[in-house]
Amino acid sequence: MSAPSPTAHSVVVGGSTAARVIACPASVRLSATVPPRPSSQYADMGTMLHNAIADTLTSSLPRSDAIGSSYAGQTLTDDIYDEKIAPALAALDVIDPEEGMTVSIEARVSFGDWLPGVFGTCDVLGRLGNRAVVLDWKFGDGVIVDAEENAQLMFYAAAAMRTEEFRPVFKGATEIELIIVQPPEVRRWVTTPERIRQFELLLKRSVTMSESSAAPMVMGPHCRFCPAKPVCPLMTGAAARAVDTQLVGLPARDIGAALVLASQLEKWIEDLRTLAITMLTAEHPIPDWKLVAKRGMRKWIDDAAAEAALLALLPESDVMEHSLVSPAKAEKALKKLKLDLAPGLYHSISSGTTLARADDPRAEALSIGRQLTAALKHIQ
Numbered sequence: 001m002s003a004p005s006p007t008a009h010s011v012v013v014g015g016s017t018a019a020r021v022i023a024c025p026a027s028v029r030l031s032a033t034v035p036p037r038p039s040s041q042y043a044d045m046g047t048m049l050h051n052a053i054a055d056t057l058t059s060s061l062p063r064s065d066a067i068g069s070s071y072a073g074q075t076l077t078d079d080i081y082d083e084k085i086a087p088a089l090a091a092l093d094v095i096d097p098e099e100g101m102t103v104s105i106e107a108r109v110s111f112g113d114w115l116p117g118v119f120g121t122c123d124v125l126g127r128l129g130n131r132a133v134v135l136d137w138k139f140g141d142g143v144i145v146d147a148e149e150n151a152q153l154m155f156y157a158a159a160a161m162r163t164e165e166f167r168p169v170f171k172g173a174t175e176i177e178l179i180i181v182q183p184p185e186v187r188r189w190v191t192t193p194e195r196i197r198q199f200e201l202l203l204k205r206s207v208t209m210s211e212s213s214a215a216p217m218v219m220g221p222h223c224r225f226c227p228a229k230p231v232c233p234l235m236t237g238a239a240a241r242a243v244d245t246q247l248v249g250l251p252a253r254d255i256g257a258a259l260v261l262a263s264q265l266e267k268w269i270e271d272l273r274t275l276a277i278t279m280l281t282a283e284h285p286i287p288d289w290k291l292v293a294k295r296g297m298r299k300w301i302d303d304a305a306a307e308a309a310l311l312a313l314l315p316e317s318d319v320m321e322h323s324l325v326s327p328a329k330a331e332k333a334l335k336k337l338k339l340d341l342a343p344g345l346y347h348s349i350s351s352g353t354t355l356a357r358a359d360d361p362r363a364e365a366l367s368i369g370r371q372l373t374a375a376l377k378h379i380q
């Protein structure tokens with residue numbers, strides 16, 4: 001079987017945008033006003049991996065045939081297979097150890113006339129006993145995705161329940177299991193058909209609200225991937241307020257809120273620059289701005305010829321560089337031989353401290369002053 005084509009997305013709401021549209025219905029109309037963002041290498045890598053695992057599952061593609069498959073310049077290597085595809089396939093064995101699950105791969109699901117224009121593609125749909133299974137592969141490492149109350153998976157479950165072809169998957173099911181496989185992690189949450197029906201009512205209400213010019217606009221974590229961010233009045237207003245905020249003397253109680261705003265604005269700045277580059281590349285002028293070539297980096301035209309020419313003039317130590325690989329790289333290489341990195345060979349040194357929310361699972365770093373105070377308390 002050939003690799004599936006990249007998934008087409010609903011312009012109203014799809015699985016990956018469900019949480020945002022529910023939280024901020026106004027984002028639908030606003031997103032339609034900005035040009036589509038160019039794909040990134042991370043997105044292309046995700047598509048390549050989705051295609052590879054879909055092919056592997058639908059046509060029992062052996063590893064040797066999967067290696068080398070590519071999409072938009074991203075190629076499946078042995079290392080990437082070991083890191084992403086192999087653990088994802090192993091997760092399926094844990095979920096369905098008896099191999100009794102009937103599955104549909106890359107299932108196109110939609111709400112039909114109940115919610116026109118709203119559809120998506122679910123990675124894996126299956127049925128095990130009284131339980132319907134809805135699974136999504138997440139191959140990125142940047143954002144940890146949880147299964148509990150996951151709007152994307154609930155969207156797929158609700159749409160699949162309304163798609164004629166997949167009704168048998170849910171017929172008589174008393175439980176619906178939502179699963180995120182984000183190698184090496186698997187996160188699972190079991191819910192009920194009733195919860196999914198509640199969710200779809202909320203989704204429908206949000207989509208209906210999104211059609212109104214008075215649709216609610218709400219900032220929050222869902223803004224992260226909103227395409228309308230560069231032109232969103234809440235974001236631009238927040239940026240203007242941030243610029244006007246006098247940091248000297250800012251009370252501690254306001255610094256926490258300002259830090260939340262700062263992380264939202266960081267992504268806004270990044271998206272604003274991407275939008276400007278997209279427009280200028282497409283020859284839409286932006287007053288006072290233009291594209292220029294980045295500074296050139298010198299590269300050898302022919303490595304072997306350059307090496308020979310330089311060795312004729314300089315000692316080898318001035319021409320060649322050898323350095324030890326990092327513990328992470330060494331560990332990866334050893335893993336292939338099913339060997340462990342000896343703990344006595346390395347230590348972990350923090351390069352300093354970084355900001356985190358109070359509910360972050362990492363232990364709080366103590367300052368030297370506080371460590372001394374704590375130690376003195378023990379002496380007294």
Ligand code: SF4
Nearest residue numbers: 024027218223226232
């Ligand atoms: S950036 Fe946030 S607040 Fe603005 S439209 Fe998008 S989701 Fe809504």
